[in-house]
Amino acid sequence: MAKSPLERQIESQMKQAKQLADKKRREDEKRAREQKRMEQKAIVRDRASSIVNGQPLVEGFRIMDKTSEEILRCLLECDSRRDSHVNFSDDIFPSYVQMSVGVELEKLIQYGMIGGLLSFDNGGMLDLLPPAFSYFEDKQAALDRQDKREKERQQSIINYGNLVFGNVSGSTLTVDNSIHQIEQAIDEKGGEDKEELHELLDEVKELIENIQSSRAIPKQKKLFEKISNHMEKHGWFYGAVVQLLGTAALGLLGT
DSSP states (O other), X not given: OOOOHHHHHHHHHHHHHHHHHHHHHHHHHHHHHHHHHHXXXXXXXXXXXXXXXXXXXXTTEEOOOHHHHHHHHHHHTOTTEETTEEEEEGGGSOGGGTXXXXXXXXXXXXXXXXXXXXXXXTEEEEXXXXXXXXXXXXXXXXXXXXXXXXHHHXXXXXXXXXOOOOOTTTTOSOHHHHHHHHHHHHHHHOGGGHHHHHHHHHHHHHHHHHHHHHSSOOOOHHHHHHHHTTTTTOHHHHHHHHHHHHHHHHHHHTO
């Protein structure tokens, strides 16, 4: 029996409603998948960022974590690398990162080593950026500069900037003479910090006066923190002040 016009109209409307419902369901599922994908990317990005930002800066150079260094080596040594472009499969990386390759590659992006990453199942492609090719040499150069600076700082403290205070035990130089020598050294070596160093020396002189008058050594944590802040740039000042205070303290034992 043929369907009536009304039945055909109802059937058409039901079919359209089903199509609209199916379309909406597919769109909702697509949005849900996209939302999940974005959330996963954010988790990976945040996890990578927490590691990258926690790595030390040495002489202005960011030292990568050991795992990232190993991943970079794998990419540099990859057989399928053509100049800066690398087509890779995940099995070129160590077994201990197979479950976190995404995080490791995101770290390299944040370190500025790679770009143009396109990932797919069990592999991907990317471009090595210029810093990647010189990273290990640049790292060693930064460590060498740091080592040299540290040795110079230690030597500066040991030498007290070539300030000589004579034989303290024999009292060949008084505290006043020592202060005068430090004042001269500040004028010669203080540079742009000259005014601040003079102010610190005034605080030290006030401390010494308190030591001499009270016959005791009070705690001065804030003062020593301020003095220590100049240790790297003005090691001679740090050393001179330490010896000056030592001279004043020894004076308590002789009276």
